[in-house]
Amino acid sequence: MSAGTDTRTGMRPATPTSALSGRGRWRVWLGHNDAFVILVGFALLASVISPAFLTPHNLGNLLTQSALLGLLAIAQFLVVVSGGFDLSVAAVMAFSSLVFAHFIGLGFVPAALLAILAGGTCGLFSGLVITKGRVQPLIATLAMMGIARGLALSVSEKSILVNDPTVAALRGFSLGILSTPTLVWFFVLTIAVAWLALTRQALHLYAIGGNEVTARLAGVAVNRIKLGVYVASGLLSGLTGVVMVMRSSSGVPLGGMGWELDTIASIVIGGVNLFGGEGRLMRAMAGVLIYQMIANVMNLSGLDPFYQDIVRAGVIVAAVGLSIFRNRKAGRRVIQGRSA
């Protein structure tokens, strides 16, 4: 991360990376890919400790377990890159799982569409409140969290069991080690990666998160993009609700309690800048897997689930603290670079 320091000697400094020594270049590379390295290290360590870890079956399980968090983390990723937060993702997921369970009588596809639409509506509401109402994303989505959770509980206080042949079939289905939730996750991930790489809107998303004023002055339709990102987050959360039903065969009003923080923590582990403008989706997904593996290890070690909450809280604060520390270091460099 110390790329800028030794570049100002000549008149036209060469590009920072190529000017660096081999060791420096390695450090830059590591800085950009630490999440992958940690992930591989984790996997190696786990397979040494337990030979069962690297079996296809176990890897499939890990992916399935990560799928819901992973889908929500994609939603959170988009919002955080735009410079906001969405604390409602998990509650919206729970709400739409109930909408799906409630309307399953209409058939699988209509019910799923309704559930996704319900999520999208929640996102639209948050987005309008943030862009038109000028309410901080944090509060607007916190309110949405309450609204969605309340709506979910008023549909049903208890989980609704879903008895539908399509759901049952999808639940049993798998492609090699890839279960249905994993497949949906990968499918959405592919679309999101392509969208992020190819489209103008994605570029604008990063620009808004990086420097909203500059983006606005350059003619970027800031409010439209922001609104779009909250709608997308809502739709994705809605889809995740449907996937949750495929996994557990029921709509769960209290499903995903506390996951809003888990999504933030895992993408931050995956190198996303908490204050917007920076982050790569694949790396964020590595963060999700790391986070899920920590949870797995805690489970396997038989730690009391209530202790796990405390450990989780510690991991979240540590991850965010580290990201802020890193960010501050980078920020300081920029300021130094500017001063006379």
Add this chain to the structure above:
Amino acid sequence: MTSNMATADSGIDWRKLLAENAIIPALLVFIVLAGIATGGRFLSPSNLTIILFQSSVLGVLVLGQTLVMLVAGIDLSIAAVAILAAVIMGAGGSERQIMMNFSGILPYLGFLPAILIAIAGAALAGLINGLVVVKLRIPAFIATLAMSLALSGLAMLATGGSPVHYPDPFYESFGQTKFLGLPMPIYMFLALSLGLGLYLSRSKLSVQLYATGGNPRAAALSGIPVSRITILAYTASGLLGGIAGFLFLARTGSVAPHSGGNLLLETIAAVVIGGVSLAGGKGNVLNAFAGTLLLVGLSNLMNILLISPHLQDAVSGIIIVVAIMANTRLQDAPAGQ
């Protein structure tokens, strides 16, 4: 309390006054409308007592949240603090309860020690929040939400996840004891609100608190110990959370580790309805108090009208949003900046 340093020589700015205290007329209008909608039932003395009684826990939490918001922070752990405190007081203070729990790790502490430990622990949680926010510069919402997660875990651990049904009988009797027709928790709630309101109107700390929230840089450059004030606000918030836990136990006579579900959101709703600015440095206890009454009154009204309690959560979410938008508009319009 907002600008009462000296009497204004030239006419009072009524629009500004209204913009900053819009909650008061709103509350009055609401009371009248609710009275009409329920054919007077809402206004009966017994119902008003119920509203105050129900406000007691929320109202004390609101005091803590107000302090934190005045320094431009937010405390998302305050409900978890209250619940953990209630669990410690309820379970740790009752031999009978401890004997009923097989999987909890909390030992019998004794009645008074349990209260002291609970309150001290609550303040400690607040202190840690403050330190993490100020020293590690972690955004308040992350730090306090993580604290909330950890405390909920602790509450579960304490009792092994089971509810506390048999706290010391003192709590229930305290909750039922009436003085001049009103239960004791109401007096505690009113006394704390009044005390904090008065304290904030005439203490050095309040001037420092508002300055810290209003413009931390200018405050620091004027010699105000900004970090200390901020940490203090979080600590006080934790402490008030602990007291709210006591009132919770007194009001309901039992507590479960997951009882705090809606409490957090309601706290923020009440504070925000009361016009306390999320940006810091704006708002006061009286308005936050009125916000609490409005929110609880609304929920009471919905109960009378037989609306589902879960829908009420959704309603408080919507109210938060509407209140903030209205406040933004109101405060933008007259000032022109």
Add this chain to the structure above:
Amino acid sequence: MRTIVKTFPGVQALRGVDFDLMPGEIHCLIGENGAGKSTLMRVLTGAQRPDSGEIEISGETFSGLNPALSQKLGVGMIYQEADLVPALSARDNIFLGHERVEAGMILKKKEMRREVERIFGQLNLNFPPSTIVRDLAPAQRQLVQIAKSLSRNIRILVLDEPTAALTDSEIGYLFDLLNELKSRGIGMVYVSHRLDEIMAIADRVTVLRDGSHVATQRIGDVTKGSLIAAMVGRNIDAEARSTSSKADKVVLSVRGLTVKGQFEDVGFDLYQGEVLGLAGLIGAGRSEVLECLFGVTQPDAGSISVEGKAVKVNSPIEAILLGFGLVPEERRESGLVLGRSVAENITFPVLDRFSRFTFLSRGKLVEVASRLVSQLSIKTPSLGQSVRTLSGGNQQKVVIGKWLAAGTRILLLDEPTRGIDINAKFELYQLVRDLTAKGMSVIMASSEMPELLALSDRILVMSEGRLVAELDAAMTDQVEIMHHAVAGARREGEAA
């Protein structure tokens, strides 16, 4: 642009300025800090609307512009502080807001890559366009901004102090580039106070002073001397210098003070009752020195002693206890809590004095505040009035009042008269004289040379983070100060 008028609360920033620009011309705009250069350019780029006057671009007349319209008309601006998204690549920044796309959303990356190669080729830039802007040196960022403007087919390019962060050789390179653009018919407004550069690059030059147009001349008709004279030739402030109240006792002694990246090896003595002026161009490090003395930043090297005793100033609170008071440059951001009352703002540092067991005696507080309000003749409807509503001059008096209440002995003034009107300025000058007469010592950083000359006993000139001259205020003049401030600014290898 004709008879442009722009008024801010309390200040008239532009008083009917005329300005014209021809295609293929470099028209320099000069003036002291606060003369109105930036405001005039903000009107042109649509960032601000004028109160009156009109703007004509290629035959079309407007009463005011907005950023989008201004861009559409081909106006591009390059700011002092690079206006880029640091986390994006140079290429993405260049095309931001007008990306080439197909099907409404898919980026035509190849086409943009080719286009950016072409622009980079034109500008002779040798770093890859995919470099993240954050990793670029300041000079490179400036060039990316120019590339950004070029990609938009501009006809008018505004450059605001474009060389502030560049080294000599980079400046030479920039000038070649500007000449190249000129030959393509692009008209350029070049805002700077570096006269050497202006003599080298300009076709015409316009001087602004106090928001008014002073002169527009061909560059062949002027000399550096005549330009400096036109810039500084104001007479409204030319009041007889007051008698000095400087005593022989040294109250503050600074040696070798350094904050890396901000200033180096600053040393001076301050005498009791003295006004020590601190002159220099923007970015010379004056504010940074004051902030360091006040404990906002910690020095990397050097020593500070107050009245003969070596001290370490770890925080503003300690600075205040040592008798320092800072009146910061950004009054509204750093000097005042705008939403709070006059009385509170005045008494922030001394709340302890009015409180017992944390309970505040509002009576005593109001007494002190009202004494200061009348002593400084602060015009406010009441002590309870929030300072947001006061005029700039009265706000500044509140900041100073704070330090009078605190019993400050060493007052640090940073651009104390910025943004306040003439009458309030004179009141402040008188106030500074009264205070020094009572034994207070003052360090005053200012860009307004007449006020430095009128108030100071000695003037220190800073340039590029160093002290370059110490002048006796009675023996010097604006031209000499400007000469030092500008001359020191061009040392090879010092930039950035």
